Amino acid sequence: MSKNDVAKILLDESEIPKQWYNIVADMPNKPAPYYSPQTGKIATPDDMSAIFPKELIMQEMSTERWIDIPEEVREMFRQWRPSPLYRARALEKLLDTPARIYYKYEGTNATGSHKLNTSLPQAYYNKAAGIKRLATETGAGQWGSALSLACNHFEMDCTVYMVKVSYQQKPYRRSFMNTFGANVIASPSNLTNCGRSILERDPDCTGSLGIAISEAVEDAATHEDTNYALGSVLNHVCMHQTIIGLEAKKQLEMVDEYPDSIFACCGGGSNFSGITFPFLMDKFKGGKVRAVAVEPSACPTLTKGIFAYDYGDTAKVAPITKMYTLGHDFVPAGIHAGGLRYHGDSAIVSQLYHDGFIEAQAYGQKACFEAALMFARTEGIVPAPESSHAIRGAIDEALKAKAEGKEQVILFCLSGHGYFDFAAYDNYFCGKLDDIEYSEEAVKESMKNLPQIVESL
Numbered sequence: 001m002s003k004n005d006v007a008k009i010l011l012d013e014s015e016i017p018k019q020w021y022n023i024v025a026d027m028p029n030k031p032a033p034y035y036s037p038q039t040g041k042i043a044t045p046d047d048m049s050a051i052f053p054k055e056l057i058m059q060e061m062s063t064e065r066w067i068d069i070p071e072e073v074r075e076m077f078r079q080w081r082p083s084p085l086y087r088a089r090a091l092e093k094l095l096d097t098p099a100r101i102y103y104k105y106e107g108t109n110a111t112g113s114h115k116l117n118t119s120l121p122q123a124y125y126n127k128a129a130g131i132k133r134l135a136t137e138t139g140a141g142q143w144g145s146a147l148s149l150a151c152n153h154f155e156m157d158c159t160v161y162m163v164k165v166s167y168q169q170k171p172y173r174r175s176f177m178n179t180f181g182a183n184v185i186a187s188p189s190n191l192t193n194c195g196r197s198i199l200e201r202d203p204d205c206t207g208s209l210g211i212a213i214s215e216a217v218e219d220a221a222t223h224e225d226t227n228y229a230l231g232s233v234l235n236h237v238c239m240h241q242t243i244i245g246l247e248a249k250k251q252l253e254m255v256d257e258y259p260d261s262i263f264a265c266c267g268g269g270s271n272f273s274g275i276t277f278p279f280l281m282d283k284f285k286g287g288k289v290r291a292v293a294v295e296p297s298a299c300p301t302l303t304k305g306i307f308a309y310d311y312g313d314t315a316k317v318a319p320i321t322k323m324y325t326l327g328h329d330f331v332p333a334g335i336h337a338g339g340l341r342y343h344g345d346s347a348i349v350s351q352l353y354h355d356g357f358i359e360a361q362a363y364g365q366k367a368c369f370e371a372a373l374m375f376a377r378t379e380g381i382v383p384a385p386e387s388s389h390a391i392r393g394a395i396d397e398a399l400k401a402k403a404e405g406k407e408q409v410i411l412f413c414l415s416g417h418g419y420f421d422f423a424a425y426d427n428y429f430c431g432k433l434d435d436i437e438y439s440e441e442a443v444k445e446s447m448k449n450l451p452q453i454v455e456s457l
Helices: 054-061 071-077 089-095 116-128 142-153 164-169 171-179 193-201 209-221 235-240 243-253 270-283 347-354 365-379 387-404 422-429 440-447
Strands: 019-021 066-068 085-087 100-105 133-138 157-163 183-187 226-228 261-265 290-296 306-311 320-325 359-363 409-414
Touching: 019 235, 019 243, 019 270, 054 116, 054 235, 071 116, 085 243, 089 100, 089 365, 089 387, 100 243, 100 387, 116 133, 116 142, 116 235, 133 142, 133 209, 142 157, 142 171, 157 164, 157 171, 157 209, 164 171, 164 183, 171 183, 183 209, 193 209, 209 226, 235 270, 235 347, 243 270, 243 409, 261 270, 261 387, 270 290, 270 347, 270 409, 290 387, 320 347, 359 387, 365 387, 365 422, 387 409
Parallel strands: 100 409, 133 157, 133 226, 157 183, 261 290, 261 409, 290 359
Antiparallel strands: 019 066, 085 100, 306 320
16 A cells, blocks of 8 residues: 555554553653542542542553553444544645645544543443443533443443533534433533532523533532543543554554644543554654644633643532643633633643643634635535644644645544534534634633642652
């Protein structure tokens, strides 16, 4: 197979990775430890056992380089993995660029996004621990969709607190979750203490991932048969997603290619971690690959946030994490890329950004939807609004290569399709989609409420 001929690169089922890559093992500076919001001290496994099963807690705190994927989970992955890697030839032609653009497409499973890569193992470990129900949050609905399917597979109940603005914007995502038996609740709700307190202060609150996380964690912590499942941010979630990059690496090797730059959208950091971490393993050894996290300008956590300890949720019940943050009280504007509306970022991604191993860019909605249409009209796949951020970054990199007359190999993660997101596309076509910048004043106010953590030596 030659890169001059390739349009799609496929792997055999037997080549599904047998292990996840844990980047913590190779990081020069490990992510700072979590702190318990209850004790104010470094979080212990016991502190996390109220909402997570033992196996996931061990993965969360592991410094082992490789973690075995259970065979039962690999068997389920065979329904859609390995996912295809495409050469974006038509997009290259449109851009008239010397760059070669590849994209890893994670929308080929039933839920249409990369989130199933972690929902299945999380449900598997919880089922093995005797848990009957999982509670979670979701922004745009991809994660809630993935967990509802996984819980249905393992005959578990699923409760999803969906950010209210997305609950209203994306009714078919709700229907998808209902199809697989999930109970979907608009957040903030009147079903939890956290939700009630927020609605009391702001009856018209549109919600945020931080608020929805608070409700889901409270639900899990107050019911013995229920655990909490998170679709991004946490170390074990980022690790589960490395199956994306491990496959992509092998696929590029088949055509003797290696990326100069990798782009992925970034909210909490899961799909960015998944596509980039296996390549960053090479960068730690002297490799030159650029890994670029692309986020919305309405919620620019890496590009405008600060590196500090903060609560992972609005109600201050989730672990306190050292990360890039806009403040746990910050409520981003209701942009259509709902999966990127998180006030913080993965502790691992944040540490890598702080240490200069990765880069970050931020774009407004209009530029991203413009890129989404360019991609759809050349490559024939309608991307999710979240994924359009990665496309925008890749297109701009390809245009830069054109201006400089340089050959470049660009890889990006098409983390999901946008076939449930046509209301957003309609708004773009009708000129109703605005570029919303984050509020500096709201961030400044939110920063006043960061937890006071004295880091242990």
